[in-house]
Amino acid sequence: MAHFDTEYQRLEASYSDSPPGEENLLVHVPEGSKSPWHHIENLDLFFQRVYNLHQKNGFTCMLLGEIFELVQLVFVVAFTVFLANCVDYDILFANKFVNHTDSSKVTLPDAFLPVDECSARIRDSVPVIFILIISGVFWLHRLVKFFYNICCYWEIRSFYINALKMSTADLPYFTWQEVQARIVEIQKEHQICIHKKELTELDIYHRILRFKNYMVAMVNKSLLPVRFRLPLLGDTVFYTRGLKYNFELIFFWGPGSLFENEWSLKSEYKRGGNRLELADRLSSRILWIGIANLLLCPVILIWQILYAFFSYTEVIKREPGSLGARCWSLYGRFYLRHFNELDHELMSRLSKGYKASSKYMNCFMSPLLTVVAKNVAFFAGSILAVLIALTIYDEDVLAVEHVLSSITLLGVGITVCRSFIPDKHMVFCPEQLLKVILAQIHYMPDHWQGNAHRYETRDEFAQLFQYKAVFILEELLSPVITPFILIFCLRRKSLEIIDFFRNFTVDVVGVGDTCSFAQMDVRQHGHPAWMSAGKTEASIYQQAEDGKTELSLMHFAITNPHWQPPRESTHFISLLKEKVHREAVGGQQGIIAENPIFASSHSLQSDSEPRSLIANLLIGPPSLASLHLGREGSINPVSIGVSEGASALRSLSPVSASLHLRGSYPSARPARQDHPAATGRAMTGSGTDARTISSGSSAWEGQLTSMILSEYASTEMSIHALYIHEMHKQQSRGELSRHTWHRQESDESSESVNEDMEAARNFPRSSTFPSATSSHQQGAAHHSGSQRRVDGTSDPVSGSFRVQRTPRMPMGGWSEENQIGRHHDPVPEEGAEDDLPPHIHKVT
Numbered sequence: 001m002a003h004f005d006t007e008y009q010r011l012e013a014s015y016s017d018s019p020p021g022e023e024n025l026l027v028h029v030p031e032g033s034k035s036p037w038h039h040i041e042n043l044d045l046f047f048q049r050v051y052n053l054h055q056k057n058g059f060t061c062m063l064l065g066e067i068f069e070l071v072q073l074v075f076v077v078a079f080t081v082f083l084a085n086c087v088d089y090d091i092l093f094a095n096k097f098v099n100h101t102d103s104s105k106v107t108l109p110d111a112f113l114p115v116d117e118c119s120a121r122i123r124d125s126v127p128v129i130f131i132l133i134i135s136g137v138f139w140l141h142r143l144v145k146f147f148y149n150i151c152c153y154w155e156i157r158s159f160y161i162n163a164l165k166m167s168t169a170d171l172p173y174f175t176w177q178e179v180q181a182r183i184v185e186i187q188k189e190h191q192i193c194i195h196k197k198e199l200t201e202l203d204i205y206h207r208i209l210r211f212k213n214y215m216v217a218m219v220n221k222s223l224l225p226v227r228f229r230l231p232l233l234g235d236t237v238f239y240t241r242g243l244k245y246n247f248e249l250i251f252f253w254g255p256g257s258l259f260e261n262e263w264s265l266k267s268e269y270k271r272g273g274n275r276l277e278l279a280d281r282l283s284s285r286i287l288w289i290g291i292a293n294l295l296l297c298p299v300i301l302i303w304q305i306l307y308a309f310f311s312y313t314e315v316i317k318r319e320p321g322s323l324g325a326r327c328w329s330l331y332g333r334f335y336l337r338h339f340n341e342l343d344h345e346l347m348s349r350l351s352k353g354y355k356a357s358s359k360y361m362n363c364f365m366s367p368l369l370t371v372v373a374k375n376v377a378f379f380a381g382s383i384l385a386v387l388i389a390l391t392i393y394d395e396d397v398l399a400v401e402h403v404l405s406s407i408t409l410l411g412v413g414i415t416v417c418r419s420f421i422p423d424k425h426m427v428f429c430p431e432q433l434l435k436v437i438l439a440q441i442h443y444m445p446d447h448w449q450g451n452a453h454r455y456e457t458r459d460e461f462a463q464l465f466q467y468k469a470v471f472i473l474e475e476l477l478s479p480v481i482t483p484f485i486l487i488f489c490l491r492r493k494s495l496e497i498i499d500f501f502r503n504f505t506v507d508v509v510g511v512g513d514t515c516s517f518a519q520m521d522v523r524q525h526g527h528p529a530w531m532s533a534g535k536t537e538a539s540i541y542q543q544a545e546d547g548k549t550e551l552s553l554m555h556f557a558i559t560n561p562h563w564q565p566p567r568e569s570t571h572f573i574s575l576l577k578e579k580v581h582r583e584a585v586g587g588q589q590g591i592i593a594e595n596p597i598f599a600s601s602h603s604l605q606s607d608s609e610p611r612s613l614i615a616n617l618l619i620g621p622p623s624l625a626s627l628h629l630g631r632e633g634s635i636n637p638v639s640i641g642v643s644e645g646a647s648a649l650r651s652l653s654p655v656s657a658s659l660h661l662r663g664s665y666p667s668a669r670p671a672r673q674d675h676p677a678a679t680g681r682a683m684t685g686s687g688t689d690a691r692t693i694s695s696g697s698s699a700w701e702g703q704l705t706s707m708i709l710s711e712y713a714s715t716e717m718s719i720h721a722l723y724i725h726e727m728h729k730q731q732s733r734g735e736l737s738r739h740t741w742h743r744q745e746s747d748e749s750s751e752s753v754n755e756d757m758e759a760a761r762n763f764p765r766s767s768t769f770p771s772a773t774s775s776h777q778q779g780a781a782h783h784s785g786s787q788r789r790v791d792g793t794s795d796p797v798s799g800s801f802r803v804q805r806t807p808r809m810p811m812g813g814w815s816e817e818n819q820i821g822r823h824h825d826p827v828p829e830e831g832a833e834d835d836l837p838p839h840i841h842k843v844t
Contacts, residue, residue: 004522007295008259013384029475030046036158036162037159037163037192038190038191038192038194039191039192039193039194042194042262042263043192043205043262043263044208044210044262045152045262046156046192047183047204047207047208048208049152049153049156050159050160050179050183051176051208051342053153053156053157053160053171054171054174054176054179055176055343055344057152057157057171058168058169058171058172059153059157059168060168062153063150063153064110065151066146067146069142070139070142070146071136073138073139073142074139076306076307076310077131077132077135079130079310080306081122081131081132082118084128084231085113085118085121085122085125085128086112086113086118086121086370087111087112087113088111088112088113089111091106091110091111092111094106094656098110101630113320128785131299131302134210135298159242163181163186163190164183164186165182166178166179166182175710176342176344177559180201180204181562182201183204184198184199184200184201184204187199193510194511195509195510196509199510200558200563200564201560201562201563202340202560202563203510203511203555205340205342205556206340206514206518207263207509207511208342208510209340209341209342209518210262210263210512210514210515211251211252211253212337213340213514213515213517214251214252214501214515215244215247215248215334215549216334216337216338216339216517217339217500217504217517217518217544218500219334219335220335220517220544220545220546220548221500221544221545222545223493223496223497223500224266224490225485225489225490225492225493226239226243226331228483234459235459235460235463236463237329237331237463238474238481238485239329239330239331239334240330240474240475240478240482241330241475241478242300242475242478242479242482243478243481243482243485244330246289246293246482247490249289250282250285250286250289250490251497251501254289256285258282258501258779259513259681261515262512263512264503264512264513265505265513269498269501270502270505271502272502272533275495275498275499275502276495278498279494279497279498279736280494281497282494282497282498283491283494284493285486286486286490286494287486287487287491289486290421290483290484290486290487290490290491291483291487293479293482293483293486294483295477297479297480297483300479301476301479301480301685304475304476304478304479305476308475308476312372312472316412319415322324322468323416323467323469323472324416324419324466324467324468324469325358325467325468326357326358326361326465326467326468327465327466327467327468327471328350328354328464328465329464329465329466329471331463331464332464332465333559335443335464336350336441336442336443336464336547338442338544338551338552338555338556339515339517339518339520339548339549339552339556340518340520340552340556341552341555341556345559348710348714349440349441349442349714350440350441352440352714353436353437353439353440353441356433356436356437356440357437357441357461357717359426359432359433360420360433360434360437360452360458360461361458361461361462361465362423362426363426363428363429363430363433364455365420365421365422366420369420370420370421370422372420373417373418373421374417374419374421376413376417377413377414377417377418377421378401380410380413380414380417381410381414383406383410384407384410384411384414387403387406387407387410388407389417391403391407392460420663430452430453431452431453432451433452434448434449434452434457435722437724438721438722439718439719439721439722440714440718442551442555442717442718442721443546443547443548443549443551444725446728446729446732447461447545448460448461449725449729459580499817504516504517506519517544517548517549519566520552520553520556520565520569521533521549521566521568521569522535522536522549522550522553522568522569522572523536523537523538523568524536524537524538524539524542525542525543525544525549526538526543526544526549526550527543527544527545527547527549527550528543529547529728529731530547530549530550530551530570530724530728530731531547531548531550531572531576531724531727531728532550535571535572537567547724547725547728550724551571551724553565553569553572553573553720554573554576554717554720554721554724555717557569558711558713558716558717558720559571559717562717574722576720576724578618580719580720580723583723591835615760
């Protein structure tokens with residue numbers, strides 16, 4: 001069991017998700033006053049269905065989509081069986097003649113076999129019978145699930161109409177923040193949750209995203225085996241929907257999973273005494289699920305091929321260049337996802353970064369490939385032009401064998417070649433594009449900055465932003481590769497997984513067991529290198545990587561401006577906003593040298609625009625009455641000024657160019673002034689109560705106003721993300737110079753200094769995009785010693801000292817010099833500990 005050793009340690013939490021005075025509250029409601037939605041037992045499923053019904057634009061749209069999914073499954077199976085057994089292809093390809101009494105022309109029904117012969121073929125084929133049985137069982141399961149979902153969603157529809165006072169016809173015009181605000185309000189009347197008198201926005205997010213937060217945390221800590229080093233391909237990421245489905249099946253809801261229900265981790269996984277036994281049990285379960293995947297591989301593979309063929313063939317014929325388009329990979333969506341970020345929030349953010357990401361990837365067109373593509377397109381175009389001209393002259397040319405096929409293939413080839421020919425007006429500016437991308441996706445490895453022009457950076461970014469063709473190929477290969485990843489890779493991490501769920505699970509009153517990272521507590525999971533120095537007590541094992549805790553906290557606070565964070569988080573937010581506000585004022589006064597917020601957005605600025613919108617945005621929230629949409633669909637610079645960072649961000653705004661605000665809207669409801677988190681809020685976020693804004697106005701005006709507020713919240717978050725990354729960059733640069741100075745003073749040989757300088761140039765590296773470095777380089781980047789070290793440089797925000805950390809090694813784990821005395825005491829393995837209470841902290 002030596003390979004099960006792990007260094008995850010128990011997390012001690014001390015934050016509360018309940019409003020003051022409501023800890024351990026159990027509300028009693030008289031029997032006669034209970035509403036139909038009083039004390040909903042499974043609030044996770046309830047809130048997920050409420051969210052899904054909103055995202056699917058109401059009950060009717062959801063019902064129609066479910067029906068078509070059932071019909072689609074029947075069509076794919078029936079049509080495939082028909083093509084394989086009921087068509088005479090000799091007649092279809094004119095290899096066999098048909099005797100006609102009335103006409104010599106062959107028709108399509110002539111190629112269909114008689115019903116008796118077709119039925120006999122199907123009965124005599126064992127593989128076809130097997131596929132039909134498997135498909136029938138699966139379809140019946142989907143049918144039962146369909147009727148069950150219809151009954152459940154009909155209840156959700158009733159909840160929208162009777163409790164939330166929202167008609168299904170108007171549901172597409174309401175934002176989720178508005179729906180969420182009404183849920184929070186009706187808690188007082190209906191007591192949906194009886195363990196708390198009031199619900200918070202974070203309670204709802206926790207219940208909707210309980211398992212997804214765990215998955216985001218495991219990707220952030222490099223716990224899942226999705227990164228591989230292959231002999232010819234190098235560093236590769238393989239994370240498909242099938243692999244994700246198996247992870248969730250093993251961890252969350254499958255038979256024998258770690259959770260006994262949607263909101264509670266099994267009690268045995270909360271104790272450390274039997275961790276080795278639980279790891280063996282989990283390893284055995286993963287093995288059996290991997291074997292089941294291996295046995296079902298042929299059926300799943302056939303389904304994947306058929307579904308991809310029927311789904312993408314028409315698209316490829318209509319738009320051959322669509323396979324050359326790019327999409328965000330599944331791994332990229334988890335790597336870039338904040339804690340407590342809903343699906344529509346994530347997709348909105350990634351969609352805004354799509355255009356800049358495509359431009360960045362197009363900057364790396366191969367000159368050699370471009371020359372070849374131009375010439376191939378020329379030759380193919382010449383042949384295609386002749387065939388088209390002959391067809392125009394005499395349509396009988398199409399009757400010649402393979403002429404129509406040649407025209408189709410030549411057209412596809414020309415389209416593919418054009419995708420490798422860059423735009424002649426494109427300017428090579430990868431650093432600026434990467435800065436624009438960072439403003440929207442919010443996460444980026446440290447070693448990308450300053451290296452945007454390198455192919456290594458481009459290849460790593462391609463792991464997040466892959467070709468559509470690569471996405472389809474990975475999904476097709478998933479049934480074959482997934483069993484081996486489960487059997488040979490995931491099993492080895494069994495003990496780490498057991499320790500992860502025990503150490504990073506907290507019990508929140510009124511919510512249940514949640515991932516502690518999702519609490520976004522900078523004291524428990526903050527990172528000293530990401531503006532949390534002096535405010536975090538987390539060890540390197542408890543720190544979220546890449547600034548995930550800090551950025552997630554800012555994103556959630558901006559998206560939900562009425563949320564009351566814990567005291568430590570409130571302090572972090574207020575200090576950060578105060579710092580941004582102060583530097584914005586300094587930039588407005590012309591003091592822009594060494595100003596992080598202007599340095600972070602300098603590359604986004606157009607030379608024709610003044611430098612004032614950032615200051616105007618951050619000094620105070622602009623009134624909605626002053627907003628007018630111009631012809632370009634962006635915010636009028638005359639009304640509120642223009643900016644460095646925001647000018648580029650608003651260029652990606654999805655607001656339609658035809659929109660125009662004719663009147664003024666009342667300003668949004670301000671955040672509560674009696675709470676410290678409301679201090680210094682830059683502008684009203686997308687979580688603003690849209691009902692207050694749109695009251696007395698049409699549904700279209702309310703939707704338009706919500707869109708504008710959402711754009712402002714997105715711009716505010718982009719500015720803070722750029723600022724946090726710039727401060728992290730400056731802090732790392734200062735840390736680099738101190739290490740270099742120390743080594744130059746202490747080292748005696750110039751050779752050792754050169755080696756340390758080389759290690760310094762590679763510092764820091766991202767945890768999620770690690771690089772393989774030697775143990776000497778990793779140890780040389782830090783002072784030697786067996787204890788945790790604290791440098792004497794103050795934090796840019798709070799002025800407190802910063803804790804030094806060590807670089808992350810690939811695929812999880814840490815490397816430190818002089819490991820003796822650094823390891824924490826192992827968790828006791830005696831079975832007597834099973835008699836003790838669970839070692840899981842309860843948040844009250």
